[in-house]
Amino acid sequence: MRGATAKEPSRSVLAPVRVVFRAVVVTVVPDAKQLNEPSWLALEALVEDALEIRPAALRGQLQLFLRAIEWLPVVRYGRTFAALGDEQRSRVLRYLQDHPVERIRCGFWGLRTLALLGYYGRPEGAHAIDYAPDPRGWEAVR
């Protein structure tokens, strides 16, 4: 039998785009506005962990997509995405979600998935919606 080895440290995907990523998360899950800093860090750790097994090119595309989301609203609203109000942010994301180009819809779907993973994948996120399965099953509820 062999022992275990340590994992190679990897570079953060979210660090350079953290502001816009958090703005996207609170637009996707409004309850995320209530998160404190340790909860945000837990959310981001889940996302980073999920990204680690993805190809480097995809991680780069995610950063690029987030940067595009940050700056595209400047053309229409004169402000970056993070500086927009809730309704305007939702309008930007809806535009991407329903975009006629499939690749752009897919890009938004991927980003939305990461936001949902980070929020609902945390044990606190599951508890917040009263999801509390018990391995003892029926015995725990009867």
Place this chain on the structure above:
Amino acid sequence: MKCRSYDIVIIGSGAGGGTVAQELSPLCRDGVRIAVLEKGPKLRDEEFTGREVEMAKALYEDGGGFLTAEQTMTLAFGSAYGGSTVVYTGTSLLPPERVLQRWSVPGLSFADVEQRARKYVAENNVHLLEKALINENNRLFVEGCRQLHYRVQQFPVNLKGCRGSSLCNLGCPNQAKQGTNRVQLPRAERNGVEVVTRCDVQRIENKKIFARVSEKLIGSKGEPSTWEAGDYQIDAKVVVVCAGAVNSPALLLRSGFGRSLPRLGHGFTCHPAFIMVAEHSQPITNAVGHPKSFYLDQFAESNHFLLETCMYFPFVTAKAMVGFGEEHSRFMRVFPRLQMILVLACDEVDDHNRVTIDGNGRPVVHYRFTPEAIHGLVQGAITAAKISFAAGAVRAHVPVSHSPTIERAEAERLDQIAQNAEFKPGKLSISAAHLQGGCAMGSSPKDSVTDSYGRVHGIPWLYVADSSLFPNSLEINPYLTIMALADRVAETIRKNVNALL
């Protein structure tokens, strides 16, 4: 490069590989050396915690989110000792006669496959769950179907001592599900078969297998491999590929077999699916009890869809719904009141849909939704919503409507609200777990990869025994059929063992 030598090597330990391992294991008494090479880890019983992200990462390839080339669908398949049998819900249906007849594989009869499947019904304790263990999420589905005069049916399941944790898809924390990890593999090991985990087979070259064994990372789940980490050359007289509908064709393609087998990788089908979620006015038992106890298949032929009860976890459920913001959160906040129905399309073989490999030899699954599959998913969503409203739901989330939240008062207009035009790949969250085809059975290399006994055309020492053998969609949950076909492959090897070894 370290070297090993065996008489028979089985690649993969799921429904196919686990069955082949058990069925060949009596040969060990005669000195035949058999190994199973499994890419995933073997988890200890106490490591099945039921925690969503943690278990998905430990038990599924790509954490359950393997993306198609088009990035419009994710594929969920297990990567562990026992393969996908660790993470399914234990649903065990006999193969449908109409489908086997339509497959029309020379030498493969429905009677033979059914008889073999029945052997595993007995061996893996397949039975109908008693009424007292059926939760409200399932009962509401039955009630809605009966109100609408649909022919709802109960799933036979392979459980022993089910406590109703509802966590089947994250690996049963009570070891109640009788997958190959609980039945066939332990029996094979007792008979002398060696199972090597964390062993990723990279290619096969003329009876030589090249594989890499990985270290267990600190903090990761599962036992370390019994082999030291590193690269291996494993000599074998017979190789049985059971790595599943994505990895079996990919392995054979990167081994160069595509040159003589033009159909290798083709014919991939998967029952693309999404979840229809409906809200009831009161909490229901959904996160307790077996999650998938009933199904409706009466529309499989006419409208290309199946409905199954299901209960998923917060992240998967959130991902499965379309949209975001308040409308999306409103459903998530009432999780204990949610009824869930899985809508699956019965997809047919399509020229575009196939497995290839990228420049590094990794599998790439190309998949586009045929008009029939889109029709199936839309009609399935409408039917699922009608069932939930008939059972008393106050609103439903129908992903294929312009505004996905449908109130009870709008139920009459469901056929107008949900439209094929609202099926937008990339917007909808579609996933598939019944992956089939890629090494189809048939009569010659022109139309298939193997014969009806899983023998690869023109290569007498190479076999395939998993769902990649299916020449078209099975239209039901595939595990018993995989086991039946694997049993047939193993019997063929046993009968010819003297010539093969």
